[in-house]
Structures are given as C-alpha cells and as structure tokens.
Amino acid sequence: MTKYLISFPSEAMVLTEEEFPTVVAESHAVIAEAQAAGVYVFGGGIDESVEPVLVAADGSVSNETYPGIVIKGGFTVLELPDREAAVEWSRKIAAACRCSQELREFMYDPQS
Numbered sequence: 001m002t003k004y005l006i007s008f009p010s011e012a013m014v015l016t017e018e019e020f021p022t023v024v025a026e027s028h029a030v031i032a033e034a035q036a037a038g039v040y041v042f043g044g045g046i047d048e049s050v051e052p053v054l055v056a057a058d059g060s061v062s063n064e065t066y067p068g069i070v071i072k073g074g075f076t077v078l079e080l081p082d083r084e085a086a087v088e089w090s091r092k093i094a095a096a097c098r099c100s101q102e103l104r105e106f107m108y109d110p111q112s
Contacts (some may be wrong), residue, residue, distance in 0.1 A: 007075035043076035
C-alpha cells in the first residue's frame with residue numbers, strides 16, 4: 001500500500017465563526033471514518049504560532065527557512081491501495097473542510 005499526503009494551506013479554509021463548529025465536526029468524522037477503515041496514518045495542522053527554524057548538516061540552527069517555501073495548514077497521511085482511493089478520500093476531506101485539497105504520493109523506500 002502507498003502512503004498519500006492530503007493537505008491544504010491555512011488560507012484556503014475561509015469560514016465564518018458560525019460555520020467553524022460544523023466543519024470541525026465533519027472533518028473529525030472523516031478522520032474517524034479513515035481510522036475505522038484502517039487507512040489513517042497521521043494528521044494534524046502546523047502550529048503557525050511557532051516559528052520554523054533551519055537545522056544545518058553541521059547541527060547549527062538559524063531562524064530561517066528555505067527561500068520561497070511556506071508550509072502551513074492542515075494535512076492527513078493515509079495508506080491506501082491506489083491513487084483512485086486517495087482521490088476519493090481527498091474528496092471527502094475537501095467536502096468536510098470546505099476547501100480544495102492537494103494530493104501527493106510518498107515515494108516507496110524499502111528501508112523505512
């Protein structure tokens with residue numbers, strides 16, 4: 001089985017305060033469905049209140065990131081039999097979150 005990353009940037013989720021509780025409940029229901037189906041690996045959101053740092057090969061740490069790279073928002077990792085199943089789960093998450101989802105496939109590494 002292949003692992004897939006389903007994600008969205010935080011600015012993609014545009015909700016009113018009234019919509020927010022419903023979206024939270026519906027997105028949690030999709031995650032519960034994925035857990036019950038045995039395909040859920042991990043999910044969460046980037047804590048945007050904590051600044052990222054860059055850790056170099058020599059172990060030094062700097063208050064920067066790679067130029068042009070911004071990672072924020074929510075993500076889910078699922079282990080699925082094929083891309084068609086990944087697209088279907090992406091649809092479920094998109095509907096629950098009320099925003100489009102990016103779908104990426106992890107490369108297979110026999111050592112991990």
